[in-house]
Every structure is written in structure tokens, then in C-alpha cells.
Amino acid sequence: MSLRIENLAVDLGEFKLQDINLTLEDGDFFALMGPTGAGKSVLLEALVGLVPQSAGEIYIDERKISHLPPEERGIGIVYQDYALFPHLSVLDNIRYGLKFQSREKSGLKSNAERMKVVDDLIPLLGLGHLLDRYPTTLSGGEQQRVALARALVVKPDILLLDEPLSALDPNFRQELRTHLKNLHAASGATFLMVTHDFSEALSLAQHAAIMAQGKLEQTGTIEDIFRRPTTAVVADFVGMKNLFKVEFSATKACCEAVEFKVGRRPESGSGYIAIRPEDLILSKIPLISSLQNSFKGRVAAIRSHGFFYEIDLIVKTLTFTAVITNHAFFDLEPAVDSNFFLSFKATAVHLI
């Protein structure tokens, strides 16, 4: 089912959510991203109905739910710490929600049908051997899967996931990503996931929104947000390390003494430009190419990240960060204080 949030506001005194407008299509997998303290979790709690909203409306399809208590909304939530009931076995945790479902609403007419949902989910999440165990004896990944099963048994219209993978051992993340993907496909529910990990969002979600300081900064496809950030906050968050404040004139942008050629004509006199580090090309001699931006710079720092290197170059007064592969690193043999040329396309310059 689709989820529509209109002008939602939450006032918690010290913290506010304002003007939240968001639409999730039916069956979407949506990633809500942003720095810590942006209000992502507050937004989730407001959707579930656990924090009071001060303005706005929430709809599931055309059903208005913003005035309903949590138990009548049809929105499930999986918390970061899983929040399993410690006094119930795994099976009783999974079945917990069934006894509260009214038959008409859930569309699960008979007990047999309800049990079938349980029976289908258990193998899908690989929980068969854990049913008699208690939550405190389970590993993080197992708890996570139980929490997912428990939330999905009641067939929620929307499932909210609060940083589902962040508390897990990195080795198990890939496995749970696969589980999440399969579950999303199998359940047909609309998923809204909070994360601060871009690779997680890229591998799972179709659409995303970036949130900062209680407001949505940008909403769109993952690709759009990653490639075309519309605000400085978003650019900073998604890793656009080369962010400069510039004055525009025609198709040029000037920052201090450096002049950039930009692809499209900007609208206003001043603003930001952002360039992804991997879009910068390093060379020992000036390149004769169609690249419109080429600067001479001095290497200021080199950082190894295992599979790639980050290199800081100073061009006049600006510091650029470029990313090159290990292979390119050994070809170029950059050293601190050596001179290099830095080139990039005009279209690689994002106007913000």
C-alpha cells in the first residue's frame, strides 16, 4: 500500500520535525537517510503513532491514519535493538501479534490461514531450529530475523525498519540484506528503512530521502540523490567531498582564484558546487582531452583505504580530494609535494 505524509510536524520541545512531505508508492523500498540526530527515528515513531504530531496528516492509500492509535494503523516497526519479548519463546514472539488481529481487517479469515503465514515465514527467515529458544540466547542476526518475522506475521501495510543492519557484525550484514530483499519481494509490503549507510541504501532501496535537523532535504531515486544532490547538506552527507562555495558567471563558477567550467547555466549569482572524488582524473602531464576542467596542483596528503587511495591536492587555495584505485596509484606513484594535473568534465560539477 502507498504511504502519504502531508505537512507532518512533531514538536518535542527541544526537537522539532517540520513540513514533512513524503510519498511512498505501493511496494516501494524506501531509505530514509541522514546524520545522527536528524530526526529519522522520531519520524518513524510519529508514523507508528507513538509520538504525538502537532500538525499534518498521514494516509495509507486513501485511509487517513494520523488520528488512530498505534494498534489500528497497520504500520509495523522493527527496532535497531530488535525489542523481542524476553519472557516469550521465539515462536510465541512470532505469533504475538496474531491474537490481536481482527479477522475482517487482516484478511486472514481462519486460524489455519494465520498459521500458514507463520509456517511460511519461519523457513523464509531460517528460524525453524530456534522456535523453542528464548530471545536472550540468540545472536544479533537471529534476533533480527525473529523481529522481522514477528512484524510481518500480522501483514502490516507498511513496515518501518530502524537501522536494521547497523547493530550487526559486518560479516552478517550481506546475509541479512539478502533476507530483507527476499522478504520485501515475498511480503509485498511497503518498506521504509532508516539508515546512515549509503551502500545499504544503494543495495536495497529504490527511493530515498535525506533528512537533516528535522526537515527533509531531498527526496528522489537513490541515483538522483547520489549523483545530483540539491542541497549542501545532502552533498556533504552523500560523500561529495569536493564542495566549494562559488560565484557564478555565465557557464563559469569562481571560487577564490579557481575558475570552473560548469555544464549548465546556473540561476543565481552565488551557490555551491560539488564534485565526486571518483570523478576527478589525475595525470602527470596535462591531458589533451575533451575534459573542460584541468588544473595543476600539489599533493598534500595520501590516505590508503585498502582497495583505493584518497589523495588531497591543493590547487591554488582550494583542496580537492580524489579517489584512485590501487592500480592507478602504482602507475602514477604520487608523492607528497609532487605536482599533478587534475581534470574533470564540466558535467561532473554539480550545482547546488
Place this chain on the structure above:
Amino acid sequence: MRKESFLWLTLASSFVVLLFVTVPLLRMLTAPSLASLWETIRDPEVYRSIWLSLYTGISAAAICFVFGTPLAYLLARSEFRGKKLVEAIVDLPIVIPHPVVGIALLGLVGKNFWLGRIMHELGLQIVGSPAGIIMVMTFVGLPFYLQAAKEGFASVSPRLESVSRSLGASMFSTFIHVTFPLAWRSILSGIIMCCARAISEFGAVVIIAYHPMIAPVLMFERFQSFGLSYSQPVAVWLIVVCLLLFLSLRLIGSSSRKRESRGRA
């Protein structure tokens, strides 16, 4: 290796404190002969008073449980203006001298106040009745129950309740299925504390109801009229019965938890 003298000091003072608590109790428990214990428990006045102490104490704890549980939950879960004041008020019975409690309650239900007169007209006997004893015991036991239950509720993560709500359970169902079972251990502790406090009350009860006599009042009377050796056996019996009661409550409480602890093993 030479132990530091401070360590010796801590050990010595611990020893003194333990002796201070255990020696008088051991002395009292061992003072009466078996014959006098046997004779005492066959005395109808003694077992009536112990029985009265028990059932009024249990009734007081039950009343605290019924009326105190919602309040304890509220205090554990919500922040509101004046919460500190409410907490201070419910703790008052701990700090008020016991005879003052008795006098305050007597002022309310005695015949020189309209409430007491109305109750008397209706035939509700408070002064000098088990009802009056239960009222006093509830008053002095309530803070002990509230404190324990509040801590129990506070230790249950609100997220568990949130999840339960999102799975379709109402606030009440959530309380019954999640919050209460998880806080049960603390609640049981609170009931036992409250009951123990109620049974031990003397100063306030004696003002509201000298008769019928609860065990502490009987002990006092025997001490006054006949001397120490006549009140000691009553004290022993009261302690034994109370220990049995609290032990069985603990056992009941922990047996219902067994499944869980087995799962946790």
C-alpha cells in the same frame, strides 16, 4: 604480604554490624523452651492474634496491589508537572512517626469528625475493628509497594510496549501481556515488602485498634503484664509464620518464571 590496616577496619566493622543484627534475634529465638512454645501456640489468644496479623497484612498488601499498580505504572512511564510532588506525597507514610499516622487516621474515622460519624451511622465499624487495622496497614505499607512496582515497570523497555502496540495490542492488552509479566518479579517483591511492613506495624495500629489484638499488640500486652519470657514465644511464632509466608510467596513467584529461566540457561 602485609594487608593494609584500612582493610582490617572494614572487616572489623562489618563483623560488628552483622553481630548487632543477628545476636538479639538469635537470643530471642533460642530463649523460649520448646515446651513454652508448644504451650503458647495452643493458646487461642495467640493464634487468633497471629492469624489476625496475617490476614490483615495480606489484605493491606492486596489493596496496595490493586490500587497502587496503576499509580506505580503512571509514575514509571510518564513525566508530568507535579510528579515530584506526587512522589513525595506517596513517600510520606515512611517518614511520619507511627503514632502520628494512627492519630491522623483516627481524626478522620473517629466520632468527632463527620466522616467517622457517617460511617458509624451506616454501621461501618473502623475503630477497634479489623477494617481499621487494614486501613492503617495499607497506609504504612503503600510506599514500599509503590517503590518496588515503579522500579519494576521502569525496567521494562518502552520499546517492547511500542512494538506490542504496533502489532495490534491495545494499551491494556500490552500491559497484561508484556509489561506486567516482565515487571512481575519486582511487583512480587513489593507485595512481600508491603506485607512485612504491614505485619510489623505497632504504633499506628494500637491507636486505631487495641482490640482485636494483632500479634505485636499482644506481645506488648504480655510484656507489660507478665514480663519478657511471656512475650518471647509469641514473637518467635510470629517470625516463623511470616518467614513461611514470604518464602511460599517467593516460591510461587519463581515457579511461574521457570519456563523463562530454563530458556535462558
